[in-house]
Amino acid sequence: MPTIKSVAKLAGVSVSTVSRVLNSSGYVSAKTRKLVMDAVAKLDFRPNHVARSLVHRESKTLGLIVPDIANPYFPALARSVEDAASAAGYVVILCNSGNMEESETRYLSWLRQRMVDGVLLASTNQVTPERLGQDWPVVLLDRDLEGLNVDSVRVNNFLGAQEAVLHLVALGHRKIAHLAGPENVTTAKERVAGFRAALALAGINPDDQQVIHGPFSYEFGQAGMAQLLSAGEVPTAVFCANDMIALGALKTCRERGVNVPLEVSICGFDDIFLAEHTDPPLTTVRQPIYEMGQAAVQMLLSRIKERSQKTPSGKPAPYRGETILLEPQLVIRSTCSRPAN
Amino acid sequence: MPTIKSVAKLAGVSVSTVSRVLNSSGYVSAKTRKLVMDAVAKLDFRPNHVARSLVHRESKTLGLIVPDIANPYFPALARSVEDAASAAGYVVILCNSGNMEESETRYLSWLRQRMVDGVLLASTNQVTPERLGQDWPVVLLDRDLEGLNVDSVRVNNFLGAQEAVLHLVALGHRKIAHLAGPENVTTAKERVAGFRAALALAGINPDDQQVIHGPFSYEFGQAGMAQLLSAGEVPTAVFCANDMIALGALKTCRERGVNVPLEVSICGFDDIFLAEHTDPPLTTVRQPIYEMGQAAVQMLLSRIKERSQKTPSGKPAPYRGETILLEPQLVIRSTCSRPAN
DNA sequence: TTGTAAGCGTTATCAG
DNA sequence: CTGATAACGCTTACAA
Numbered sequence: 001m002p003t004i005k006s007v008a009k010l011a012g013v014s015v016s017t018v019s020r021v022l023n024s025s026g027y028v029s030a031k032t033r034k035l036v037m038d039a040v041a042k043l044d045f046r047p048n049h050v051a052r053s054l055v056h057r058e059s060k061t062l063g064l065i066v067p068d069i070a071n072p073y074f075p076a077l078a079r080s081v082e083d084a085a086s087a088a089g090y091v092v093i094l095c096n097s098g099n100m101e102e103s104e105t106r107y108l109s110w111l112r113q114r115m116v117d118g119v120l121l122a123s124t125n126q127v128t129p130e131r132l133g134q135d136w137p138v139v140l141l142d143r144d145l146e147g148l149n150v151d152s153v154r155v156n157n158f159l160g161a162q163e164a165v166l167h168l169v170a171l172g173h174r175k176i177a178h179l180a181g182p183e184n185v186t187t188a189k190e191r192v193a194g195f196r197a198a199l200a201l202a203g204i205n206p207d208d209q210q211v212i213h214g215p216f217s218y219e220f221g222q223a224g225m226a227q228l229l230s231a232g233e234v235p236t237a238v239f240c241a242n243d244m245i246a247l248g249a250l251k252t253c254r255e256r257g258v259n260v261p262l263e264v265s266i267c268g269f270d271d272i273f274l275a276e277h278t279d280p281p282l283t284t285v286r287q288p289i290y291e292m293g294q295a296a297v298q299m300l301l302s303r304i305k306e307r308s309q310k311t312p313s314g315k316p317a318p319y320r321g322e323t324i325l326l327e328p329q330l331v332i333r334s335t336c337s338r339p340a341n
Numbered sequence: 342m343p344t345i346k347s348v349a350k351l352a353g354v355s356v357s358t359v360s361r362v363l364n365s366s367g368y369v370s371a372k373t374r375k376l377v378m379d380a381v382a383k384l385d386f387r388p389n390h391v392a393r394s395l396v397h398r399e400s401k402t403l404g405l406i407v408p409d410i411a412n413p414y415f416p417a418l419a420r421s422v423e424d425a426a427s428a429a430g431y432v433v434i435l436c437n438s439g440n441m442e443e444s445e446t447r448y449l450s451w452l453r454q455r456m457v458d459g460v461l462l463a464s465t466n467q468v469t470p471e472r473l474g475q476d477w478p479v480v481l482l483d484r485d486l487e488g489l490n491v492d493s494v495r496v497n498n499f500l501g502a503q504e505a506v507l508h509l510v511a512l513g514h515r516k517i518a519h520l521a522g523p524e525n526v527t528t529a530k531e532r533v534a535g536f537r538a539a540l541a542l543a544g545i546n547p548d549d550q551q552v553i554h555g556p557f558s559y560e561f562g563q564a565g566m567a568q569l570l571s572a573g574e575v576p577t578a579v580f581c582a583n584d585m586i587a588l589g590a591l592k593t594c595r596e597r598g599v600n601v602p603l604e605v606s607i608c609g610f611d612d613i614f615l616a617e618h619t620d621p622p623l624t625t626v627r628q629p630i631y632e633m634g635q636a637a638v639q640m641l642l643s644r645i646k647e648r649s650q651k652t653p654s655g656k657p658a659p660y661r662g663e664t665i666l667l668e669p670q671l672v673i674r675s676t677c678s679r680p681a682n
Numbered sequence: 683t684t685g686t687a688a689g690c691g692t693t694a695t696c697a698g
Numbered sequence: 699c700t701g702a703t704a705a706c707g708c709t710t711a712c713a714a
Contacts, residue, residue: 279620
């Protein structure tokens with residue numbers, strides 16, 4: 001690998017001159033510039049980014065931690081994040097925590113050691129300020145730190161869930177179950193709240209309805225639906241906390257010969273790519289995934305910039321703790337219809 | 342951020358001593374060790390990995406370039422790769438080239454500048470040795486460099502395709518179309534070859550069958566199927582080069598009221614997570630995705646090790662160009678049946 | 683307009 | 699057992 005030294009030697013100039021032309025900083029005569037450029041081309045020299053990072057104390061790298069890369073929601077998010085980051089000259093390190101807090105913490109630490117400039121965290125775990133590590137630019141994705149001053153971009157889960165359940169109610173359902181996400185995750189909690197609010201609005205006692213908590217996974221969808229189906233009173237509709245759960249539920253119905261939507265209506269949340277292609281196509285609440293990624297990156301980038309500018313002034317810039325809230329949208333497809341009777 | 346210097350000062354020792362205890366290299370008395378450890382804990386010091394990389398000329402980082410993160414095949418692969426890498430103490434930078442050669446090249450260059458120790462390349466583009474850059478550890482995933490000495494781990498596409506088409510033939514189909522991948526990608530080519538071989542074996546002239554090339558995408562599946570359906574002679578079965586294409590084809594059939602499998606049988610390739618959950622569930626050829634990722638990482642890691650060991654001896658180690666070939670497996674579900682008549 | 687030298691945070695070689 | 703000191707590849711005052 002050629003270094004800046006080899007280029008300097010070949011061009012017959014000093015390393016600082018090479019550096020100058022490479023960064024177009026400072027004056028350098030046209031002829032020397034050409035000399036250097038030629039040497040660079042001849043050697044196919046590319047500046048070592050690691051060395052640069054060390055000097056500049058920034059790596060032009062972002063970290064993105066997701067809980068489950070197998071859930072299509074996250075690849076979609078990753079793509080959006082990468083697009084935005086890439087456009088700004090950043091590369092993103094994608095880390096899959098597999099829903100394990102330990103792994104998440106380890107990644108956080110790794111990223112910090114690698115001088116990553118900031119991280120986007122889509123955590124399924126309890127996020128605490130300590131775990132995030134001091135004054136490191138972090139924006140939370142689709143999660144909130146309840147009342148704490150952490151930046152985040154999220155979707156209005158309450159409204160989305162409420163709208164979905166209201167739709168079910170409007171169709172005539174009175175017996176609606178909820179296959180909810182993990183009990184201690186804000187996203188899931190908010191959806192439960194929306195679910196209950198809609199019910200209350202319709203004059204249905206939320207406490208009479210079944211709410212089963214579990215991970216945001218296909219497997220939970222299968223198991224949860226099975227449980228619902230074998231209970232004494234089978235609901236005529238089930239609102240799932242995300243699409244993966246809905247897919248699992250759909251699968252169980254198919255296996256058991258339960259017709260969707262005739263016997264039971266199913267509604268999801270997220271609108272992942274596949275939702276449109278299940279059979280029947282899934283009615284669900286769409287999250288503006290692409291926009292979320294974009295917004296999150298913008299936010300993170302501006303925090304990073306602020307930080308680097310504030311440094312000279314002295315104090316580490318007060319933490320704003322802004323949150324961008326995007327609106328979800330109900331997408332009506334074919335898994336919800338009037339109840340049979 | 343605390344540095345090794347601050348630790349040294351706090352502990353009242355020299356930086357080299359701190360380094361020694363941190364890397365458990367060289368002798369250091371129990372008491373000094375404790376002194377240092379305490380300082381480390383107090384400061385919450387973590388060694389700057391970037392500086393380390395610079396010294397060691399290795400970053401303990403792997404790059405993974407995929408053509409399309411939205412195709413569930415790649416997240417699955419990514420997950421496997423990350424598992425393996427992580428177990429070996431490496432972190433992986435996932436790059437989505439979006440099927441664009443330019444973006445792929447840019448990433449390759451970025452990764453090199455970041456001193457990534459090796460890269461796993463799942464390219465949809467034409468891969469040439471020049472583009473890979475000199476002697477950099479690279480292993481190709483699911484792609485081949487036809488006859489060139491590049492390491493790769495792949496699946497036996499020929500056999501997989503052949504088996505699938507033989508299955509169709511056995512069901513009684515004689516009019517079988519192929520929605521093939523990009524014309525110049527080895528993976529796609531091999532599948533076409535398997536398709537043709539199976540036909541020939543069955544006494545059907547491959548040249549009489551329709552083969553339409555296009556990207557490995559859902560959209561192409563839709564469009565390709567539409568084209569097939571509106572042609573004069575509609576095939577009774579279509580073999581799709583991957584599952585995304587098959588999903589698209591399925592969608593077009595549903596939209597047009599064409600019954601699958603009664604009117605037309607559809608077979609995919611990959612066995613992505615969703616294949617099982619389409620309606621009807623997709624018959625497809627399973628690739629051992631997880632094993633591929635694991636094998637690729639092992640291979641890459643061993644190349645990296647070889648390289649670092651060979652350096653002292655002088656020569657850059659002859660390029661072996663090994664390829665690991667895994668076997669695919671036909672998974673029969675419900676999208677293929679006997680032709681109607 | 684260009685070169686010298688210090689420094690980014692570590693590790694490693696060599697003396698002591 | 700421990701401490702200077704020279705790298706690693708690059709940027710950037712500061713001189714010249």
